[in-house]
Amino acid sequence: MKKIKTILAILPALLFSCAGDDVEKYIPPTPIAPSEPGEEVVYHKRAKEQFDLINQCYRNNSGATEGLYNENYPKKDGDNSASFLWPYDGLVSGAAALHALGYDVNYADMVDRFEVYYRTPSGAVGGYGSQTNGTTGSGTRFYDDNSIVGIELVEAFNLLNNQDYVTKAKRIVEFLQAGEDDTFGGGLWWNEEQKGQQGVGDSNKPTCANGYATLFLLEYYSVCPQEEKADVLALAKRLYAWTLTNLRDPEDGCYWNDKQADGSINKTKWTYNTGVMISNGIRLYKITGEQTYLDSAIASSEGAYNYFVRPLNGLALAYPDHDPWFTTKLIRAFIDIEPYYKNAGNYIKTFINFLDYAYENARLSNGLFYEDWTGATPKRAEQLLMQDAALESLGMIALYKGETVTEE
Numbered sequence: 001m002k003k004i005k006t007i008l009a010i011l012p013a014l015l016f017s018c019a020g021d022d023v024e025k026y027i028p029p030t031p032i033a034p035s036e037p038g039e040e041v042v043y044h045k046r047a048k049e050q051f052d053l054i055n056q057c058y059r060n061n062s063g064a065t066e067g068l069y070n071e072n073y074p075k076k077d078g079d080n081s082a083s084f085l086w087p088y089d090g091l092v093s094g095a096a097a098l099h100a101l102g103y104d105v106n107y108a109d110m111v112d113r114f115e116v117y118y119r120t121p122s123g124a125v126g127g128y129g130s131q132t133n134g135t136t137g138s139g140t141r142f143y144d145d146n147s148i149v150g151i152e153l154v155e156a157f158n159l160l161n162n163q164d165y166v167t168k169a170k171r172i173v174e175f176l177q178a179g180e181d182d183t184f185g186g187g188l189w190w191n192e193e194q195k196g197q198q199g200v201g202d203s204n205k206p207t208c209a210n211g212y213a214t215l216f217l218l219e220y221y222s223v224c225p226q227e228e229k230a231d232v233l234a235l236a237k238r239l240y241a242w243t244l245t246n247l248r249d250p251e252d253g254c255y256w257n258d259k260q261a262d263g264s265i266n267k268t269k270w271t272y273n274t275g276v277m278i279s280n281g282i283r284l285y286k287i288t289g290e291q292t293y294l295d296s297a298i299a300s301s302e303g304a305y306n307y308f309v310r311p312l313n314g315l316a317l318a319y320p321d322h323d324p325w326f327t328t329k330l331i332r333a334f335i336d337i338e339p340y341y342k343n344a345g346n347y348i349k350t351f352i353n354f355l356d357y358a359y360e361n362a363r364l365s366n367g368l369f370y371e372d373w374t375g376a377t378p379k380r381a382e383q384l385l386m387q388d389a390a391l392e393s394l395g396m397i398a399l400y401k402g403e404t405v406t407e408e
Helices: 008-015 041-056 086-100 107-117 143-160 163-179 207-221 226-247 271-287 289-309 324-336 341-363 384-400
Strands: 204-206 256-260 263-271 309-310 315-318
Touching: 008 226, 041 384, 086 107, 086 384, 107 163, 107 289, 143 163, 163 226, 204 207, 204 226, 204 384, 207 226, 207 256, 207 271, 226 271, 256 315, 263 324, 271 289, 271 324, 289 324, 289 341, 315 341, 315 384, 324 341, 324 384, 341 384
Parallel strands: none
Antiparallel strands: 204 256, 256 263, 309 315
16 A cells, blocks of 8 residues: 555554453454556445445444444443444444445444434433443433434435334434523534533534534425424524524634633634535525525535645645544535535545545555545544544445446
């Protein structure tokens, strides 16, 4: 593999040596060969290759957490018995793409395992917790986590035509409805446990919670019973409007991270926050026909590309060298908006070039992707979420290019 330094070949063993005695025995994964010069890229094959590698490295094959996945590979001292909900959701999203492409990846079973994260505290509306012991959910219940699961449930309904997924998604609508309050004129907090706590950084109303709640509601709107549609759309429009008013940078159309409990704005910008609001604008435009939604989405698309894409670590054009899962959501937004804004096609091409470069230059010798797709550093390659990002990206681009799985 190009530019893989010798030390990287021993990195997994070094990671294992730092772990405690209670972790599973380290078994090196099967090495993955680089592509040959001039070889045509078939993205669905690379996606399936990545999925198989994830299963080899991260999947639990016995015990209470059988069928779930570890947070890290090799498993670290102090890790939970199964990953947090967020990385598991990222994996299911990639599996959905593989299923849509025509692969048999036991997709339905993976979707059904969301339920082991579900919990209902006494006197509260049910929702998905951030952790699980393999049987029941635990940990904090985040509004963005629940909404992202809801998006996956609606996608599973569309792919599998199982009405049970719509029923489960409806519970998330109820969880979001219970979370909305009037502080700062509306919106959702990041999670149910840290609301209105001034001086606590995690006590905030962020774009991620409100943006992904909006996206879930708009996806659910497309499949829910007619009698629910008015209320679902009304909530989606309220959350969208609150985020637009409070967290959109008027200079470039990108979105800031959050509004803190003291009313101050955390002006950090992440790709996924702007991406989700672009996707929301497109959906609201298609539902309502109101041009302002489309105009805002187009302005945010241009602003996001100009803000996030730049020369980096020797590459002429690169997306950020961190948090690639976030970037997948911006690219999904560009795919959403391309029929209405042709420049988005060039934004997607830049990403495809970046993905190709990462495949050749930003993986360990065993095939696991770095967080940094410029290849400058192998940081966080042990994390499941980093591998999810690569899987989802490869599957997403395969679908974008119209690839299908055919018998060899």
